[in-house]
Amino acid sequence: MSLLKVSGLHAHYGKSHILHGVDMEIGDGAIISLLGRNGSGRSTLLKAIMGLVPPTAGSVRLDNKELAGLRPFDVCRNGIGYVPEERLVFPNLTVDENLAMGVQKAAAGGKAWSVEEMYDYFPRLKERRAVNAGYLSGGEQQMLTICRSLLGNPRLLLIDEPTEGLAPKIVEVVMEFILDIAKRGVAVMLVEQKLTIALKVAEEVLVMGHGELVFRGTPEELVQAPDVRRNWLEVA
Ligand SMILES: Nc1ncnc2c1ncn2[C@@H]1O[C@H](COP(=O)(O)OP(=O)(O)OP(=O)(O)O)[C@@H](O)[C@H]1O
Ligand SMILES: [Mg+2]
Structure with a gap:
């Protein structure tokens, strides 16, 4: 059985109908990349799963428990973490x-992530642990946001464009971390604009066009589908 099962999901902003019946699944510890052009509805899908944009129809099940209709806080407590596009750090609080x-107790029987582990992954954050987060670079803020979300011990982490605006070296560090997160059994749904990265880390790729999934397959299958890339990904 899959960890997350989304079926027939619709979402609106006021009268604008954005998601038109999305169906998808993700298994424990899997990484899925969600691709698509600007405005295709990728962020809205993450927000609808989180309850930040309340779904107008359809179902979001984690471990077969219905989450559609719950408030974002309760979706989070049920095991879904969310890292938004805007790196939300508390600028006047230190890294520590x-x-x-973000720290939460582990679920019964589960292992909890610790702050020290985060510092082992990112020594740079440890060096700056007493510095206010507002002074960190974009890459450091991105790492901090992902770490803070992980400390809530989610089963599934939704991450929206984590590498945007980061130097190539930092991009690599963030992607290695995402691979490690998945190895520890946390599923990751990643919105990623850079095709090479999305294909490198994911075992499955979804492509969204106009609020619907228009392709689902392995990275190799997407490489062998030039029509999908031309119609739904490349900027004309
Ligand atoms: N708060 C909002 N109110 C009204 N319309 C919105 C709102 N947020 C997004 N939209 C619209 O919903 C559509 C999908 O937006 P979404 O943010 O999901 O796209 P996206 O695929 O994440 O692309 P990108 O991140 O490049 O903007 C777009 O047409 C966008 O203009
Ligand atoms: Mg977006």
């Missing part, structure tokens, strides 16, 4: 304090 905000 930002991480402390």
Whole structure:
């Protein structure tokens, strides 16, 4: 059985109908890349799963428990973490304090991530643990946001364009971290604009066009589908 099962999901902003019946699944510890052009509805799908944009129809099940209709806080408590496009750090709190905000107890029988583990992954954050987060670089803020979300011990992490605006070296560090997260059994749904990265880390790729999934397959299958790339990904 899959960890997350989304069926017939619709979402609106006021009268604008954005998601038109999305069906998808993700298994424990899997990485899925969600691709698509600007405005195709990728962020809206993550927000609808989180309850930040309440779905107008359809179902979002985690471990067969219905989450559609719950408030974002409750979706989070049920095991879904969310890292939004805008790196949301608390600028006037230190790195240590930002991480402390994310700490939750592990679910019964589960293992909890610790702040020290985060610092082992990112020594740079440890060096700056007493610095206010507002002074960190974009890459450091991105790492901090992902770490803070992980400290809530999610089963599934939704990450929206984590590498945007980051230097290539930092992009690599963030992607290695995402691979490690998945190895520890946390599923990751990644919105990623850079095709090479999306194909490298994911075992499955979804392509969204106008609020619907227009392709689902392995990275190799997408490489062998030039029509999909031309029609739904490349900028004309
Ligand atoms: N708060 C909002 N109110 C009204 N319309 C919105 C809102 N947020 C997004 N939209 C519209 O919904 C559609 C899908 O937006 P979404 O943010 O999901 O796209 P996306 O695939 O994440 O692309 P990108 O991140 O490049 O903007 C777009 O047409 C966008 O203009
Ligand atoms: Mg977006």
